[in-house]
Amino acid sequence: MLPAASLPFSRLALLGLLSLAALSARAQTPEQVRRWQHLDLQADGVPGISADKAYRELLANRKPAPVLVAVIDSGIDSTHQDLKALLWRKPTEVADNGLDDDHNGYVDDVRGWNFLGGKDGQNIAVETLEQTRIVAQYRAQFEGAKRKKLSPEDQVKFDQYERAKKSFEKDLDAENKQLAVLKEAFASNTFSFAKMKTALNVAVLDTAVLRQAMVSRPDVPSAKSLYAYLRRTHFGSTDEELKALDEALTHSRNRVEKSLNPAYNPRPLVGDDVNNLTETGYGNPDSQGPDASHGTHCAGIIAGVRGNGLGADGVAGGPVRVMSVRSTPSGDERDKDVANAIRYAVDNGAQIISMSFGKDFSPDKALVDAAMQYADQKGVLLVHAAGNSSLDTDREQNFPSSRYLNGQDIANELTVGASSRLNTPALTATFSNYGQQTVDLFAPGVDIYSSTPANTYSTYSGTSMAAPVVAGVAAVLKSYFPQLTALQLKQVIMQSAVPYHTRVYKPGTKQLVDFATLSKTGGIVNLYEAVKLADRMTAVK
Incomplete structure (x- = not known):
C-alpha cells in the first residue's frame, strides 16, 4: 500500500498485517467494532x-x-x-x-x-519467494537459451523459468519503488513529528495533546491535520505511527534484500x-x-x-x-x-x-x-x-x-x-x-x-x-x-x-x-x- 498523496503524514500497511481501513456501519460501540x-x-x-x-x-x-x-x-x-x-x-x-x-x-x-x-x-x-528460487535454480541453464533447441522435458522447465523470471522482475521493481517511498515517508514523518514536539514542548505527541493544541496553540495549525490523521488511521500517537511505518520499512527491506534476492539462501x-x-x-x-x-x-x-x-x-x-x-x-x-x-x-x-x-x-x-x-x-x-x-x-x-x-x-x-x-x-x-x-x-x-x-x-x-x-x-x-x-x-x-x-x-x-x-x-x-x-x-x- 502506498500513502495517499493528499495526506501530510504517511501510514503504510501490509495485507494480512496492519489494516488501513476505518470502516463504519450502523452505530456501534468500540467493543462491537472490535x-x-x-x-x-x-x-x-x-x-x-x-x-x-x-x-x-x-x-x-x-x-x-x-x-x-x-x-x-x-x-x-x-x-x-x-x-x-x-x-x-x-x-x-x-x-x-x-x-x-x-x-x-x-x-x-x-x-x-x-x-x-x-x-x-x-x-x-x-x-525467498518461489519465483526467486526458480530463477536462482535455472538461470545459468536457461538464460539466453532457445526453447526450440531444448528437449521436451527441459522446455517445461524453461517455460516455468520464463514465467518466474517475469514475475520476479516485476515484483523486484515494485518492491524497490515501495522501499523508496517508505524510506522517504519515514524520514519525512520523523522530521515533522520531532518539529511539532519541539513546538508544543512535549515528549509524546498523542491525540489528547493534539486536541488541546488545536484550541490553545493556533500558531501550530498542522496540529489539526495531524489529529485528524491519527484518528482516521487509528493511531494513538505519532510514536505508534512511526513504529508501524518502521515495521513496514523492515518488511520491504527484507523483501528486496532476501525474498527477492536469488543469492540469498x-x-x-x-x-x-x-x-x-x-x-x-x-x-x-x-x-x-x-x-x-x-x-x-x-x-x-x-x-x-x-x-x-x-x-x-x-x-x-x-x-x-x-x-x-x-x-x-x-x-x-x-x-x-x-x-x-x-x-x-x-x-x-x-x-x-x-x-x-x-x-x-x-x-x-x-x-x-x-x-x-x-x-x-x-x-x-x-x-x-x-x-x-x-x-x-x-x-x-x-x-x-x-x-x-x-x-x-x-x-x-x-x-x-x-x-x-x-x-x-x-x-x-x-x-x-x-x-x-x-x-x-x-x-x-x-x-x-x-x-x-x-x-x-x-x-x-x-x-x-x-x-x-x-x-x-x-x-x-x-x-x-x-x-x-x-x-x-x-x-x-x-x-x-x-x-x-x-x-x-x-x-x-x-x-x-x-x-x-x-x-x-x-x-x-x-x-x-x-x-x-x-x-x-x-x-x-
Whole structure:
C-alpha cells in the first residue's frame, strides 16, 4: 500500500498485517467494532457470521465435544493469555528430554513442530519467494537459451523459468519503488513529528495533546491535520505511527534484500536436503518461531477464549484445542514443508487444518496434492485462504489451489475470500482473490481484531483472517455435531452460507458486480445458519 498523496503524514500497511481501513456501519460501540465478525446482519446491521446469536439461541444448553484444529502458519505464542489454556499438548511426548518418546520421527514435539528450524534451535524468519528460487535454480541453464533447441522435458522447465523470471522482475521493481517511498515517508514523518514536539514542548505527541493544541496553540495549525490523521488511521500517537511505518520499512527491506534476492539462501540453517522430497523429521520443536504474529492472530480468531474480558473472542470456545505447525516464513513456504506440515497435523489428530498462506508458483504441487489426499483419506477438513492479490483464481493460479493437478476439485478443502463489515460496494475486500468456480465462500477478513504475541492484540486484514473464521465455524460444528465427517462439514458450511446480492466492487477494480458471482456459494459463512442446518442433517428420523 502506498500513502495517499493528499495526506501530510504517511501510514503504510501490509495485507494480512496492519489494516488501513476505518470502516463504519450502523452505530456501534468500540467493543462491537472490535468484534464485528461475531455480529448479525439483522440484529446489528453488520454482515458478520452471527456467532453471538448462535451461542445465545442455539448452543447455550448443549455440551460440546473436544476438537483439534491445526494452524499451519508462522508459529503461535504459547504464553498468550487468551491462547495458552487452549493450545494442544501431546501427552505421549516428554518435553526437552532429547528423545522421540512416541517414535513418530519428531523429537520433543510436545506443542507441535517447526519445519523451518535447525537441530541447533535456530530458525528461518525470512525466506525467498518461489519465483526467486526458480530463477536462482535455472538461470545459468536457461538464460539466453532457445526453447526450440531444448528437449521436451527441459522446455517445461524453461517455460516455468520464463514465467518466474517475469514475475520476479516485476515484483523486484515494485518492491524497490515501495522501499523508496517508505524510506522517504519515514524520514519525512520523523522530521515533522520531532518539529511539532519541539513546538508544543512535549515528549509524546498523542491525540489528547493534539486536541488541546488545536484550541490553545493556533500558531501550530498542522496540529489539526495531524489529529485528524491519527484518528482516521487509528493511531494513538505519532510514536505508534512511526513504529508501524518502521515495521513496514523492515518488511520491504527484507523483501528486496532476501525474498527477492536469488543469492540469498537460508535453508542450510535447517540442514535438510531440499531435493529429497520424501524426507521427514527435519526441523525442531520450536512451534512458536522468531515472529509468531501472524499465526498467533489466526489462532485467536479460531479459538481465543470467549467471554473472559480480555482482548478478543475466538469463533470456537470450550474444548476446542489448537496445534501449531510452523512452515510459513516471511516469504514463500516450500511445497515440501507444506506437505510435511499437513501430514504431521493429520497424524497427530487434527480434525481441521487452517492454512493462511499462498504463493504464485508451486513446482512440487504433486507433493502437496498427495498430502491433501492423505488428509481426505483420514477425514480431515482443510480450510485455505484464497489469497490477497485481487485475482480471479478461475483464470489465475494461486497455490495451494482448490484443484489437484488433474483438474479435479479437492473435496475436503474450503477456499475462503475476505469480506468487510460494510454491506455496501465495499463488502468484498479490495485485496481478496475471488472465483465462481475456485473460491467456495467469503468470510470476515477486513479489520479483524485478535491476539498477537506478548499478550497484545492487533487489527489485521487479509484472506489470512477469513480462513480461520471458517476454520472456527467448522470447529464449532464438529464440537457440537461430532458425527459430521469432513465432507459433511464442508457441505453444511457451504449450504448455510448467507447469500448476498449486494452490488460490490470486483476486487482490484471499480467495476460493480453482484457479490454472489464471486464465489461458488455467493455467500458469507454464517454460524447460526450452519448450526440450524447441522441440526436438521443430524436429527433422528
